[in-house]
Amino acid sequence: MSLPPDVDRPVETVERAIDIIDYLKENGPATIAEVTAHLGCAKSTAHRHLKTLEASSFLIEENDEYRLGIRFLDYGVIARDRHTFYREVKSKVDTLADETDEKIWCAVEEHGRSVHIYGAQGKRSVRTYARLGHQNYLHQHAAGKAILAYLPDERIDEIVETYGLPARTQHTITTADELWDEIEAIRERGYALNIEESVEGLHAIGAPIKDENGTALGAISISGPANRLDGSFLREELPTLLLGTVNEITINLAHA
Amino acid sequence: MSLPPDVDRPVETVERAIDIIDYLKENGPATIAEVTAHLGCAKSTAHRHLKTLEASSFLIEENDEYRLGIRFLDYGVIARDRHTFYREVKSKVDTLADETDEKIWCAVEEHGRSVHIYGAQGKRSVRTYARLGHQNYLHQHAAGKAILAYLPDERIDEIVETYGLPARTQHTITTADELWDEIEAIRERGYALNIEESVEGLHAIGAPIKDENGTALGAISISGPANRLDGSFLREELPTLLLGTVNEITINLAHA
DNA sequence: CAGCTTGTTCGAATAGCTTGAACAGGCTTT
DNA sequence: AAAGCCTGTTCAAGCTATTCGAACAAGCTG
Incomplete structure (x- = not known):
């Protein structure tokens, strides 16, 4: 932490x-x-x-x-397998990939950044810069923003102060004011949107997995091409699906 | 090396x-x-x-x-992605898993031991001790033996001298004489068998992926329960399938 | 065959790692 | 509420072990 x-x-x-x-x-x-x-x-x-x-x-x-x-893989896999909810998340993420045919990522937060610990691709899923194990800025993508929104406010300030808000595309959030507005919106909706903020032409939605205190442990995202992930599919159908999955995971975690 | x-x-x-x-x-x-x-x-x-x-x-x-x-994953994934034939092997391994419905592993040799760099599971595939990134003794499993058989003889001696031939089950090869007989057999057949040598009740076959000099770069294995992987299925159908796949990979590597 | 490059070894000097004691802060216990 | 006992953390001093640079070996290239 x-x-x-x-x-x-x-x-x-x-x-x-x-x-x-x-x-x-x-x-x-x-x-x-x-x-x-x-x-x-x-x-x-x-x-x-x-x-x-x-x-x-x-x-x-x-x-x-x-x-x-390749020895590094050994350490990485062990670190991942020990993560509280990895096993729980894996099967659900696989199911989501089957149901949506899109790319699903699961990310956790470490030292104020997000790391992709598992990814599953559906039949039509796109390839992006995202890579297993890669460290990302929390504010640049859907899963990261979902995590960020469910961290304590002072923690968010700390993170922004430490890393700044570097841009990836012209749509990336780059000012603290924008970020706080976005966080407000995410907290109301319960999920985060990424509208070409990490990759041009890529949309995504992300939702947090929370512990008993409501603090984010990690997040799951669904991403795909902007033309396919749009309108009511992006803002109604996918959120329903994703929040349902995240809810199941949260409940299972609470009783583990 | x-x-x-x-x-x-x-x-x-x-x-x-x-x-x-x-x-x-x-x-x-x-x-x-x-x-x-x-x-x-x-x-x-x-x-x-x-x-x-x-x-x-x-x-x-x-x-x-x-x-x-989780940062270790980053280094591990990068090390894996840089491996000459990882990308080539991955899609073929996925196909094999679909075709056979069994567990497929791809292993490479590092410092005289084998490391699983990729695994794909079919619908009926079993779970064993094997884990992504885990270091194994070459003589204890099908992929490892396939690699071993296609290393230079003096290299094999070195490896056996360094690590010995520790047992996993009562069927594991534990003497140098047995090992050389086995290597002889593998070289004639072109593939290796693992008859409950790493896990009781588990059979597997493995075949090497060779470079232009005929030295093993790595190997692919198919493993499953002893009762399912047996008889002509284990000794004729699966070898044909596996050697076909390995051959494709080798040809693609030669023209890359 | 000479000359370049590479990786490797070794002794001496000094940089910096280790130590152990002391300090601060959060618990539980009396 | 205070004392005790855990934690994690800091600091100065001594001496260990890292770093250096030169010398050696070995493999290529001209």
Whole structure:
């Protein structure tokens, strides 16, 4: 919960190791020379770090290049499976995908951002930038906004202050005033809409899964092309379907 | 490739951080006190490490406990998506699951072990210990044995020497002689069988996906209950189906 | 065969990690 | 209400272990 901490005296050696991992994540496989240049340190230092990370299979050496190991999947899957409602949500999300034939995402909040922990595609579902495990800004998409609206007000302020409101498309919410109006609307409706705010031509609706205090634990969204998800389908039929599913999940969670 | 290296002078501070991550992976969420006890170090040291890892969202603090962040999924999914044949394999595996109604796994080899990078379930597919991202011994299951048989002989020796041949069931191969006989058989047939070697009551067949040199890059397996996967279905129909799929993938890879 | 590049090893210096004690805050207990 | 006992957190000092840079080995290229 909360936000990533500002550590007074972080363990710099560990930060360097994380820096390497992040570099490989962003830029793909790299040689020692490349990593050395990125870190701005001695070649021998980079070498020692890479070999240490390789010993635990976090990194794999292939043709004189280091890359991220599939081992990360193991940790990610375990983290996901331990999430309170993942198992509960999975089957419902699969059902929703079958019923709507559209793309369904389930997201949870971590450190003031949203992470997609499960996705199911219907027959006609579109591919977007969204990816399993990817961190997103809460204000940029339907599931994120649904989560945001059901967090305590002071928490929302904190998050906006920390990350700002960067735009993705020309429809993305970029000012705090707009955001609070939107949150008001979401709280009244019970669900969030995303009208081309994350991807041009893409509409979506999202609804929160709440704990016993009414605070959002995560959210589920349905997304599809703007021309298909529109009018009463987007604003009446889909919300009914989605809120029904979310309601079932919430009840099951309360009795688990 | 190859095996995890024996590092001469590893970065011990990084090893400690990995130790924390592994502890949380094995034992679930833990308090600082618990981590301190596990590491056998000062409370302030554990604190500094935990906060450093939390700053990058690898760990998340919740109710005075630290747990693995869903962020690991991000790294894992990226590592998987970059794998040469993942995209190629995924759609074929989905098709196989539809055609057979059984559980299909796709595994790759890393550091002499196999990792499941994708799984698809058919309507009747069984649930086993197998999990996405989980590391397995190559000799214990169909996909692993298929990979093993198509590695260079000296590599096989290395792997057996490093990890030994631990048993899972009473049918698991546990001696080098048995293993070499099995490898011989697999090389002749072109596919591997798993007759209750990983789970009692579970049969499976696996076939390798090879690069231009004939070395295994990974493998695909079909598994199901022993009573259903048996006789000519297991030894004729399924192999034909599986080898056909694997062949398609191999050809597509060669022209990519 | 020389010259470049790569990855790897090793000793010395000093940066920074670890420690243990002390502080603050939230519980429960008396 | 106060005392006690947990937590998590901070800080200065000592010494461990990281970092550096140079030297070595090995593989390619011209």
